[in-house]
Amino acid sequence: MQSTAIWMAAIVAAALAACGGANDPDPGGARGALLQNPPPRTFAASAPDLGAQLSATPTGREMLAVAGAPVCGVQVHSIEYHTVGARGEATNATAALMLPRGEEAACSGPRPILLYGHGTDPQRAYNQAEISDLALPGAASGLQLAATFAAHGYIVVAPNYAGYDRSRLPYHPYLVADQQSKDMIDALTAARQALPALSARDSGQLLLSGNSQGGHVALATQRALQAAGERVMASAPMSGPYALASYGEAIFLGRVPLGSTVFTPLLVTAYQQAYGNLYRQPDEVYAPRYAPHMATLLPAEVPLATLWAQGRLPVSALFSSSAPAPGLEAITPPTTPPAQAPLFALGFGLDHLVGNGQRLAYLQDAAARPDGVVPAWTTGRPAAAPGHPMRQALRANDLRDWVPARPLLLCGGQADPTVFFGLNTGVMQAFWSAPSPAAMAPGLLSVLDVDAPVSGVDDPFAAVKTGFALSKAGATAQGGPAAALTLYHGVLVPPFCHLAARGFFDRVIASGQ
Structure with a gap:
């Protein structure tokens, strides 16, 4: 559960959003209404330029080593939308909307959408749309999403959540499953309104993911969408406090x-x-x-x-x-x-x-x-x-009250000192596996412990496990076991779970499930 962004202000009209601009006359507008259309752009880079920017910093080089060279350029916009707080009170929230750009087939035409929940952050200024300065709260998370997903053909919608960035809500509805799933769905609704003005198209393939707090949020959102009859293609929550x-x-x-x-x-x-x-x-x-x-x-x-x-x-x-x-x-x-x-x-x-x-x-x-x-x-x-x-x-707010109907990958690391793997991922695995009455349909549930040894030549996650082992060993050599433990949950595990999620999503999309 982890991250950080800027308290700004100014609300723009839901009633006039389709025309673009004006002050918002209705702070309690319809949920998911986009407040400014087109939304302001915060970042743009071609694939070569993005690769060069990542190569310029130690953090960026680490992201590049795991995510791979960018295939697409990336354009980032900050969207603002109407949502609700934990008591159903009207408020606003913001999200990063990341678009792949380029002539390659993977970067153009209708693209799948990844709706992503971020990890816990103590700073109100958290904003994943401002990725140019890694000193800003939320920038590192946003850049990792851009490098791993948007630069490889996925439209990314990454809410900052109510209570952060420009949101008027004076608190954050932390792990309130009902509110957080509404916030995510409202961000998705607003993002889809913005796509035509930004010359981007939704393929209709919706994917869900999130890390730590965001792992819980992603599963809660999948539950809400499934209950509403909305199709989710696949999900890959990571290191979340599900149980x-x-x-x-x-x-x-x-x-x-x-x-x-x-x-x-x-x-x-x-x-x-x-x-x-x-x-x-x-x-x-x-x-x-x-x-x-x-x-x-x-x-x-x-x-x-x-x-x-x-x-x-x-x-x-x-x-x-x-x-x-x-x-x-x-x-x-x-x-x-x-x-x-x-x-x-x-x-x-x-x-x-x-x-x-x-x-x-x-x-x-x-x-x-x-x-x-x-x-x-x-x-x-x-x-x-x-x-x-x-x-x-x-x-x-415990998530043991439903059964996912779509392919699901639970990812994490067994030595997590922050969100205990066995007590959360392990419990959900048991709950959704035979002989449990809540067992998912055969073949739908996958569980990845990035800290486990490679199981054999046919291990689909062999590269992820090997990469994580090298990263963990490097952190231990540099700062000792205590430093590696401190970095485990928020720094070491997420990039490799992101990589595993992308591969998982690619396979599900290719299979046409």
């Missing part, structure tokens, strides 16, 4: 992942906005030092490092190092399995974010109404009727 209810159990039992002090306030604020029952006052959730400002802290106007330096957010201590009640010392922090104990220990300290009262109430409800996966596998599903409001919210 949210079970993941929450593990965290409160002490298996604290990296990044928890960022994810938690985003999640609590979003669920408080969506459901209104997580707390009456913030100090019911947060430690006294942090409670007064936590409801409006994230997404922030300043970088995360500034929040840490100002003492407005702890770096890693989610919970107190003092047990919330007698008998819970063994999970404050856990010491098993030994290999993960140092990771879990980072999540505890005297200067902690979540109060012991909140942790104890959660654990007491979990003991009374157990989860079906954590601490022990029983049903493989969330608790049927949790009583704690956070457990209720996590269950409401």
Whole structure:
């Protein structure tokens, strides 16, 4: 869950969008209405120029090495559209619209659309349409999408989400599956309105993907589109927190992942906005030092490092190092399995974010109404009727309530310290595989662990696994195992899952499924 963009302003008319221009007289216009048509262009480069730009920086060279030389030029536009917040309130949001350009057959004519959800980012200025300056929040994510997908023939629609960039929403509906899927669909609707004015055509082949938070968003969007009878050709979510209810159990039992002090306030604020029952006052959730400002802290106007330096957010201590009640010392922090104990220990300290009262109430409800996966596998599903409001919210946004009807690739890495692979991707694999009653049709589900060894000469992901192994080894040699672990979720895994997704999409399109 990870990324960063610019608070700007000015809304342009939905009623006059087709004519292009004017101020928006209706801030509560129809969902998916494009606010400016044609949308402003933020970047354009031919295939050779894009290759040269990527070659000019270390980050770009790494992208180029994984994604391959650009086949197409890329043109990027910033679209703005009407959508809704977590309570259904009218708001606006923005997205990057990336178009392949060139005379080659792969770059012209009707093109498939990739609708992509990005990972968690703490900065409100996050904007994937501004890819020329890698110092800007969201630029690296946008450039990676341009290099991997748009430069290889895919139209890319990459929402920044409500609450980011020029959005008026004062919070972000983080992992609120209903809202985030609406936001994605609204961005797609707006992008399709923009295509004719930009001399681009949609082939009707819709593909979904996303990383970390965006993996959850992509699956939630596929669920929503399937329920509406809209055809998705294939999807490839990556490293997402899909089994949210079970993941929450593990965290409160002490298996604290990296990044928890960022994810938690985003999640609590979003669920408080969506459901209104997580707390009456913030100090019911947060430690006294942090409670007064936590409801409006994230997404922030300043970088995360500034929040840490100002003492407005702890770096890693989610919970107190003092047990919330007698008998819970063994999970404050856990010491098993030994290999993960140092990771879990980072999540505890005297200067902690979540109060012991909140942790104890959660654990007491979990003991009374157990989860079906954590601490022990029983049903493989969330608790049927949790009583704690956070457990209720996590269950409401857990994705174990449907069965995909289209080809699906779940990608990630087994050693992920941020979104635990086995507890999310592994749980979904079991849920959607025989003999589960929710098993997908044979041949539709593929699962890729990029950190696994090559299985043989016929392994379709051999190149991806080999490339990841070399990248991980390089990070370890340069900064040591701790550095490689820190980079694992947000830097090392995504480029190779993106590459695997592109190959997967290419095969599905070629098969005509």
